[in-house]
Amino acid sequence: MTVTPELNNRPNKNGLHTIQIRITHNRKLKRIALEYAIPLADWNPEKKEVRKSNPLHLPINAAIKIKVLEAQQEALRSHIQDKPLTATQLKKRLKKQISGDSFIEYAQKRVDETVNPSSKSNLQSTLNKFKEFLKQEDLLFPELDYDLIKSYQRHLKKIGNATNTIYNAMKNLRATYNEAIAEEVYETDRNPWKRIKLKKEKTIRRRLNMKELLMVEQFNLRPGTAAFHSRHAFMLGFYLQGARVTDLLLLTWANIKDGRCEYYTNKGHKFTSKKIPAQALPILKYFRELSVNPKPTDYILPFIKLNRKKVSAVEFRDHIESVNAQMNGHLYEIADKLQIPRFSMHTGRHTFANNAIRASNGNIHAVSDAMGHSSIQITEQYFDAAYRDENDALGDMVFGS
Template sequence: MGKITFHVDLDNRVKKDGTQNIQLRITQAKKKLRVAVGFSVQKIHWNDEKKEVRRTHPLHSQINNTIKSKLLEVERTYLKSQVTSRKVTASTLQKQLKKEIAGESFVQYSKLRAQQITNPSSRSACKSVLSNLDVYLKGKDLLFEEIDYDWIKDYERYLKKLSNATNTIYNNLKPLKASYNEAIKSGLFEPDKMSPWMRYEGKKAKSVRTRLTIEQIALLEKLNLRPGTNKFQAHNFFLFSFYLQGMRVSDALQLKWANIINGRLEYKASKTEKSRSKKIIQKAAEILNIYRKPRQKPTENIFPFLKDLKESQFADDVWRKKLERLPQ
């Protein structure tokens, strides 16, 4: 059948988040088979010469240990076959490796996948979903093979019994579906039949938002509050966000004077990581003048809620929780 060789490299396909899957390439008689090891990184974090993740990546030690472990396992299996004269093909090793990496555990795979989500908000939401799943499983594991249409419906009914709204149930099941399908796409798992998620139709209700009327906004504008009080700060903060077309609270909290450029507000939305540019209307400019000081530093926050807190002092998840508690 020919000699089998093993190499580690990055998948050529770049995912939406800018990362590439780390994969083990198994070659036999010019036939190449690939297996993703369960992690993906940006190319800047990959040392192609050493075939390992650079120290610049926060999970470099964990990922490199996983790579070495899986590579050692298939090499050991291959060498053992040579001694015992048992025929082992690249395809056999590929299937074995897929099973070992996924561990057949949907929970384990999903938690590893959640750690790789770069957006703090999305990562926290995914971890919350998996935490809810852990409660449902009562400490038991959940294998890929155990997830079928009936299991999905059972979990949906469980979420309903907890009095969760339709959209909450949808948001708890959506990440599980994405994780399951990602495992299939990356070659970590192959269902015997089509994905059970293909049969499941998740429901999402249209959100009904209560909006303030123009008259109510006018009343808020006329409020006469004592400067420096919490009510005064919250009042200005809300109106400024309203004048800027409804900025997210987390984005408005982190605004700095450097974001004010030529009469426009230039910033990057924390949830979507997309750049935003909005014209500062007169009423918003008047609020800015309340907080403007002589010799204003560009790095200073516009609003006082964060005080001396700096994002660089905290891990992403911790920083996000602090933002959620503000303003108080």
């Protein structure tokens, strides 16, 4: 393997020639550019250095020697360890030293530092998929350019990913890149993500109308059964202003204070205080009577079987997801027996949002605050389409029945 400095034959837009490091191994050639560019006349091709006519010849020549020495040391170290480097591998290592940090390493660090188990899992899945596309090769920040991003978008579509799946994957990568810039891990004035348009399709969100909701609430189930508990849990989540499933499962009796339900959300760790409506009181009374003298730290719902302090965050998250799947299974059975479209625990959140926006005469800000959304745009997604009967009624008003 030989490592030699040289000058790029082609000038840049300023008429200067970039200094390069040429790596030759087994007749294969690789070149990496240094951050310096000089006039052609300032380069000494015999000595492979910048002539004294250039006012910066001393620091530039010193930088060239350092990079050549680093390359040679890296190759020698690899040879001693009996792990010979290819020209491509050596180029990658040198380029990292010259151009900046690894995007992949930074992205993994961001995943590792994420506390919320669900968010961590989502970020790790995004990164793993991107690494598969890169064939497990490293990727430096300057290499993550517009062409690569568009190529990855086309790849995701080609392998059958839906529009919203692609959107979420690209959104996570963009957030990682922008966070690195904000933390000054990487500096650039040409952010490729500013030219990338991410598309997202509107999804049809299942929600219960008032007739369906009443049917579910009054459906005859044997008390004490898992299905009975799941239906009660669904209604409790609805009455607690569309509480998220994880928050609902983690509620303890200590969260019930003076007619209010107060807790920190699992997503975003925001404090929320909800007035408990009269309709929810019989449900709470039922669950309280399931246990003899329940402790303040006991969960309200009888679903969590693991001690959160004795298992890992991943194990506990998997347990939560398993419980949610079981509850949804019971709700599917109820829907089938009632002969209505299937619904899940999360449907209660959509149902509350839709009822709340009507009851509040369109006060989206109040609804957004009640649901703990970070923006109005998120809340709008919960009721962006009217029911068929509402559309029919509107047509009748305009055109006559």
